[in-house]
Amino acid sequence: GAGVSQSPSNKVTEKGKDVELRCDPISGHTALYWYRQRLGQGLEFLIYFQGNSAPDKSGLPSDRFSAERTGESVSTLTIQRTQQEDSAVYLCASGGVHYGYTFGSGTRLTVV
């Protein structure tokens, strides 16, 4: 597609359940980022994928968080045993330094 697609757009889950968030980057974009944005806050870096290189996972807040990416295509962010503090908008971006980074519309996660 023309932009970065994220699904679902909204997700309400019960505390303790696992959730999986999906990001479809723009075709040909080798770099992919996941960020978390809590209500009224800035962007918190989670993880970075660049081509076939080992991902930079330095921003993942706990071992409940993991992410995968198949080649230069779809990425999934998984949160296990969700907690209320995980409630946030999760944003995905793909791109590169010479043409900028395009963000998806995000997944709004609410843990109840």
Add this chain to the structure above:
Amino acid sequence: AQSVTQPDIHITVSEGASLELRCNYSYGATPYLFWYVQSPGQGLQLLLKYFSGDTLVQGIKGFEAEFKRSQSSFNLRKPSVHWSDAAEYFCAVRRSGGGADGLTFGKGTHLIIQP
């Protein structure tokens, strides 16, 4: 590690007035610099970027930004704001030369437009 500072959490400007949003970065070499805008409930939209060449860059929606190496700044400007410019603005920096550093964002500046 690089960092980005946006000193103004909130800025209020009258419609039609000029605007300057400040951004300072901390990094030893020339970074790649970006400005994004986020309207309420929306994702982030790229306004403009700098990675080399002319230090004054033009972006979408009438915005421009100037890279000043001596001041480690990349301030965003617009000569005349419109009510639709009310949004959250984020400055971002990425380290040049490759590497797995994240795209680092400032905490954002909330722009309010007065009629």
